Amino acid sequence: MRLDVVTIFPEYLEPLRHALLGKAIEQGILEVGVHDLRQWGEGNHKSVDAPPLGGGPGMVMKPEVWGPALDAVTHRDAHVETLTSAATHRNDKVRHDERRGVEPRPYEARDVREGEDPAAPLLLVPTPAGAPFTQADAQAWSRERHIVVACGRYEGIDQRVFEEATARYRVREVSIGDYVLIGGEVATLVIAEAVTRLIPGVLGNTQSHEDDSFSDGLLEAPSYTTPRTWRGIAAPEVLTSGDHGKVEQWRRQASLSRTQATRPDLIAQARQSGRLDADDVFFLDSHPVITGLDVLIDPQAWPKVRKRMRRSLAQAGYRIDNATLTPREGTACFEPSMLEQAYEREHGRPPHVPLCELEITGRTTLSNAEATEAVVAALPRGTQWVGATRAVESQQ
Numbered sequence: 001m002r003l004d005v006v007t008i009f010p011e012y013l014e015p016l017r018h019a020l021l022g023k024a025i026e027q028g029i030l031e032v033g034v035h036d037l038r039q040w041g042e043g044n045h046k047s048v049d050a051p052p053l054g055g056g057p058g059m060v061m062k063p064e065v066w067g068p069a070l071d072a073v074t075h076r077d078a079h080v081e082t083l084t085s086a087a088t089h090r091n092d093k094v095r096h097d098e099r100r101g102v103e104p105r106p107y108e109a110r111d112v113r114e115g116e117d118p119a120a121p122l123l124l125v126p127t128p129a130g131a132p133f134t135q136a137d138a139q140a141w142s143r144e145r146h147i148v149v150a151c152g153r154y155e156g157i158d159q160r161v162f163e164e165a166t167a168r169y170r171v172r173e174v175s176i177g178d179y180v181l182i183g184g185e186v187a188t189l190v191i192a193e194a195v196t197r198l199i200p201g202v203l204g205n206t207q208s209h210e211d212d213s214f215s216d217g218l219l220e221a222p223s224y225t226t227p228r229t230w231r232g233i234a235a236p237e238v239l240t241s242g243d244h245g246k247v248e249q250w251r252r253q254a255s256l257s258r259t260q261a262t263r264p265d266l267i268a269q270a271r272q273s274g275r276l277d278a279d280d281v282f283f284l285d286s287h288p289v290i291t292g293l294d295v296l297i298d299p300q301a302w303p304k305v306r307k308r309m310r311r312s313l314a315q316a317g318y319r320i321d322n323a324t325l326t327p328r329e330g331t332a333c334f335e336p337s338m339l340e341q342a343y344e345r346e347h348g349r350p351p352h353v354p355l356c357e358l359e360i361t362g363r364t365t366l367s368n369a370e371a372t373e374a375v376v377a378a379l380p381r382g383t384q385w386v387g388a389t390r391a392v393e394s395q396q
Contacts (some may be wrong), residue, residue, distance in 0.1 A: 001144060001199055004033045004073050005188055006066075006130070008048060008279035010115035012185035016192060022085035024202045032192075033073075033080040037151075038070045050155055053172050061383070063090060066161040067151065073148055074121065074168050106123060107202050111140040117171045121146040123169035127186030128180050129171035142189075142198035149182035149191070173320060200365040217270045219263060221228040257394065260284060282311050282319065287364040288394050289318075291375050293358040293387030294339050296351045298329055309378035318364040328355045351384070358387075 001318040005013055013034050017025065038046040042065065049059035049147050113116045113384050122144050141147065146168065150157060162171050176187045197203055224235040238250045267284065276284070297303050297305070302325045327335075343351045364371045373390040379385065 001142075001196070002033070002146045003031070003032045003192060003196075004009045004035060004080070004146070004148045005151065005185075006035045006037050006069050006073060006264060006293050007150070007183075007185055007187060007188075008037045009183070010034045010036050010149075012085075012151075012183075013188070015189055017086040020191065020202060021196050022087065023089045024196055025083060026085040026089055029199055029201050030196055032083040034083060034379060035069065035073060035080050037065065037069055038074075040065050041078055053160040055157075056300070060155050061152055061157040063158040063161045066157055067164065070150070070161070070165055070169070072146070073315070090210060100329050103111070105197065107139040108142055109136075109140050110139065110143050111172070112170065120168060121148050123147075123154065123162075123165055124149045124188075125157070125171065125173045125192060126176065126179060126184035126191070127152060127173050128175050128178075129156075132176040132177050132317075133174045133187075133194075135170075135194070137166070138191075138194040138198055141195045147195070148156055149184070151188055161304070187227050206224070217266055217275050218255045219259040220264070221251040221258065229301045240296075252280070256280060256283055260277040265268070282317075282365070283363065286317075286319070286365045288361070288363050288392045289368065289371055289389050290392055291358075291360040291372060291384045291389040293372075293375065294328075294337065294360050295356050296343060296353050296384040296386075297327075297356055297358075297380065298338060298353045299325060299356060305378075305380060309375070312378045313360075313362075316377075317366050318362060318371050320360055322362075323358070323360045325357075326357045328357065339384055339386050358385075 006151070007013065016022070016032055021030065025032060037048055041048045042062070047062075048065045049061050052058065052060045057151075110118070111122070124147060126139075126149070150161075162173065165171050174187075174191070176190050182189065224239055228235050228240060236250060238246050241247070256267075271281070286327060306323050306325075309323065313320055337355055340355060341350055358375075360375060366374060368389040368391065372387070375389070376383070376385055
């Protein structure tokens with residue numbers, strides 16, 4: 001990829017020479033040219049701006065300066081400073097997570113609109129008035145061969161520059177956020193890094209960016225490393241369980257939880273576009289609960305009851321994570337429980353099955369009362385019980 005940046009402060013682009021972008025330059029994956037706009041400036045002072053038509057504060061950058069600048073960049077006949085890497089990188093060193101024997105996978109979609117020449121360079125104009133820059137933009141632009149960035153200052157660049165530039169560029173006015181910066185250079189650094197890291201070969205492990213926040217429309221799950229416990233805070237046990245299926249499920253659910261809490265607008269978009277499957281939707285619409293019941297039941301029948309209960313509760317909107325039945329020990333030394341007394345009053349004899357504690361943990365879309373009713377309905381008919389369901393704090 002060739003990246004040309006036109007600016008009145010070329011030194012602002014120094015960070016592009018460092019870290020992975022510098023390595024991409026060194027490897028020939030990325031070529032960066034920085035153009036000083038003042039070489040097209042007018043007069044002894046190389047002026048690039050003038051007062052706005054109609055009056056008002058500030059200055060507007062001149063079209064008769066920007067027009068020739070973009071012409072020259074298009075035809076590659078402008079004086080340019082070509083950036084080099086700030087340091088020599090060990091390109092023979094394999095990263096710990098680098099995948100060998102796997103071809104880098106570029107993104108398929110390109111940002112080409114109706115009536116545009118697909119071979120034309122992409123002209124990016126950072127401006128608060130532009131469309132929001134997204135990960136989808138970064139993915140599409142990572143497939144470009146030539147990107148030019150016009151860094152405005154003051155009150156911006158005369159709009160006619162971009163209207164005229166459509167004859168030889170695919171023009172995109174873009175904003176990196178709902179705030180105002182002094183100029184477009186900082187936005188250029190943001191966009192350049194977001195785009196370049198997605199070019200095949202820049203990251204050693206393709207999954208490094210496939211799992212990024214926003215890559216699937218959601219925020220990335222929290223990350224943890226060693227030690228397992230730090231300053232009394234333990235990392236989630238599932239991450240050290242060795243069960244890859246459970247780890248992936250945890251990460252997906254943690255991603256959903258984080259996005260729901262921080263960016264509910266992304267969840268709404270994902271729902272509308274159909275990017276969420278049935279498990280995702282259930283997780284978002286449900287909450288964690290514990291159902292605790294005292295029941296009179298034969299422990300030997302419990303395995304069959306549990307299997308049937310898991311199925312019937314799932315149909316009702318209550319997904320079980322764990323269900324345990326524990327007989328009460330030592331009850332013969334004490335007065336019969338309230339449940340046992342009620343059974344004896346109703347049947348005229350003590351119960352022939354022991355009193356057991358039933359605890360079910362899981363997630364449900366039901367109210368607490370409805371969840372309890374669903375559990376009781378899944379028990380053998382006529383089972384005596386007492387207890388309730390309560391919501392618990394999510395561990396995500």
